[in-house]
Amino acid sequence: MSSDVIAMHTARIDEPTWAETLHGWVTTVDHKRIGLLYILFALLFLVVAGLEALVIRIQLMYPHNDFVSPQVFNQMFTMHGTTMIFFVAMPILFGFGNYLVPLMIGARDMAFPRLNAFSFWLSALGGFLLYFSFLGGSGLYGAGTAPEVGWWAYAPLTARAFSPGSSTDYWTIAVLVSGFGSIGTAVNLLATIVCMRCPGMTLNRMPLFAWLYLTMAGLVLIAVTPLSAAQIMLLIDRYLGGHFFDTQAGGSATLWMHFFWIFGHPEVYILIIPCFAFMSEIIPVFSRKPIFGYPVMVAATVCIAFVSMSVWAHHMFTIGMNSYANSFFAITTMAVGVPTGIKIFNWIGTMWGGRIQFKTPMLFAIGFLFQFLIAGLTGVMMASAPFDWQLSLSYFVVAHFHYIIVGGILFALFAAFYYWYPKVTGRMLSERLGQLHFWLFVLGFHLTFDPMHFAGLLGMPRRIYTYEPGRGWDGINLVVSIGAFIQAVGILVFVANLIVSYWKGARAGKDPWDGWTLEWSVSSPPPAYNFATIPSVASRRPLWDLKHPEDPDSRYE
Amino acid sequence: MRAVAADIQSSGAVAVAPAWQLPDRGTVGMMSFIIAESAIFTIFVVAYLFYLGKSVTGPTPRDVLEVPVFYTICLLSSSVTVHLAAKRLERDGRLTFLILWLLTIVLGGLFMYGTAQEWHRLIYEHGLTISTNLFGTTYYSLVGLHAFHVTVGLVMLATVLVLGVGGNVRRAESGRIGVLSLYWHFVDVVWVVVFTVVYLIGR
Secondary structure, three states: OHHHHHHHHHHHHOOOOHHHHHHHHHOOOOHHHHHHHHHHHHHHHHHHHHHHHHHHHHHOOOOOOOOOOHHHHHHHHHHHHHHHHHHHHHHHHHHHHHHHHHHHOOOOOOOOHHHHHHHHHHHHHHHHHHHHHHHHOOOOOOOOOOOOOOOOOOOOOOOOOOOOOOHHHHHHHHHHHHHHHHHHHHHHHHHHHHHOOOOOOOHHHOOHHHHHHHHHHHHHHHHHHHHHHHHHHHHHHHHHOOOOOOHHHOOOHHHHHHHHHHHHHHHHHHHHHHHHHHHHHHHHHHHOOOOOOHHHHHHHHHHHHHHHOOOHHHHOHHHOOOHHHHHHHHHHHHHHHHHHHHHHHHHHHHHOOOOOOOOHHHHHHHHHHHHHHHHHHHHHHHHOHHHHHHHOOEHHHHHHHHHHHHHHHHHHHHHHHHHHHHHHHOEOOOHHHHHHHHHHHHHHHHHHHHHHHHHHHOOOEOOOOOOOOOOOOHHHHHHHHHHHHHHHHHHHHHHHHHHHHHHHOOEOOOOOOOOOOHHHHOOOOOOOOOOOOOOOOOOOOHHHHHHOOOOOHHHOO | OOOOOOOOOOOOOOOOOOOOOOOOHHHHHHHHHHHHHHHHHHHHHHHHHHOOOOOOOOOOHHHHOOOOHHHHHHHHHHHHHHHHHHHHHHOOOHHHHHHHHHHHHHHHHHHHHHHHHHHHHHHHOOOOOOOOOHHHHHHHHHHHHHHHHHHHHHHHHHHHHHHHHOOOOOHHHHHHHHHHHHHHHHHHHHHHHHHHHHHHHOO
């Protein structure tokens, strides 16, 4: 920390050379810089995985299209899924957590700054390993390049016999390494939130953001690790001749499914809980009301995390479990809807009677609420096992989880970008480009993912590289592909906004949104040491207390 | 670690009680890490139990496994010595600390020797390797994962010993030594589970 401070001072005297700047970023242990590295790394991979999605959509635009070969198509959906989950969503959410958690709880850095840097570089290594498979994946066998086993990599497809060459190893090791990075960051976030809060910030006064990240970190500890264990088993199978998932020697392919989904389903909540965190900060500020039902929000979040550990096998209704297992997982899955519904009601309760300002972050937040609700409803539909037997592995499922990931998570992320960009850079994002981005993305999103539900209901299976004409899917697929390109244009507007506003945006000042949490009390961008003196707080909205000494929150809490 | 802020910044804020104490971050970090590790071990234990009796060829656990009572006692007693060592350091008994610490390493080393001997016997006398059958795969993975953790622990214990002999482990370091001993306790607890699963239930 102190060396960073010194670097800041000398920077004003003589400009550092580009090599010094690069060295500073690579060796940094500052939570804000690591947060930005996470976010930039994730944005890079967002563009890459987005291009892969476009390849998929061009291929599926018309029946009997031959834009790419079946093998390349399989590689594209494998890489698209793996990249988006492990190298876009996870790092970008860790990035926001890294940047904002210490600022919000009044700390100067994370609990373990070097572990923080180590975790980031592990994740980065994982991402680069995954993409190195395009070059090195064929190994000595000349057998394909990038992995093509799907993002869940079901056994025995991953066995040596069916996946020769090294591409599947790159997939395994990339996911394993980035998993270790995630565990490191989760340990760090947890220790930071538990041990580094500023005086007066009891658990009951933490911003909901910190509460939600605390829950998410706990969930990472127990949900990402089963995947790491399963990847180690897969490596033992592939390299040491083990038989964990080798059905010829009595091994079980179903066990891999269980292990994968014990990770896979809580993972959805690991991704969505930070988005709830963004919503719980943004909606109150733009409704000019404190969050409605703070303790209930905390309880609902912890409840979601808890229940989410016992729903995984709803991904496996079609493998033929007995009726007790089917009933159990159907009921637990539907039960998750209850605390989630509570959260949606509380956000609406926050907006109710508020003076809502329709700035870009709020637009994305409202988009999130609608789309997340619909995604949740299709989720409850599929929680019913007989319904799932009909639609599992169809485009209905693809539509459902993209509604969560794009309509929910990505919209929440855009809201977060528009909300905190001024804090990070000191400049406002352009409101005009923001509105254009929002409407383009809403249009593109709904054109892409609404018709997909119907393609699924009409029987279109997922992961097919082409299809016969005249099955009622032709028009739907064309519309879906057009929607994907409109989303891509929306992303271009967003990236342009990020770049242009960095130099041309209006000066933001400390507190452009009239916010209430501690990050708005420091300059934009915040100084390397965050707080000159560690603040102390007496309520959930310390800045409200500061701005309204005649009527502080602390009087009522 | 946590300095209590001398000046209170906000206006409406009520003065905070001077003793603002939060848990130690090293302990919390290690406990979180242990939770994560427990999940990894759980998956390996589940796989071991799931595949019990599912091997299509021999040898079976009943044929070849012998209960390692002596080495188990060694590992479990090392938990006691590491605890006593950490306690001694808190009272600045540096020589006793070093002796107990060395004893911990010896006991852990003995345990590793026991594992090595057992593996040697299994491989050369019974021809059981990780690729022989499902029992071999799950046994070597589970016991090996634990042995790997013991090895990492021994490396860290040895590092502290070297630093201690050089006179660099003092009372001020007793917090960190406590965190390290947490890890060692965890490794021992995992052995209780592995022992129960592999040598009691699985045989």
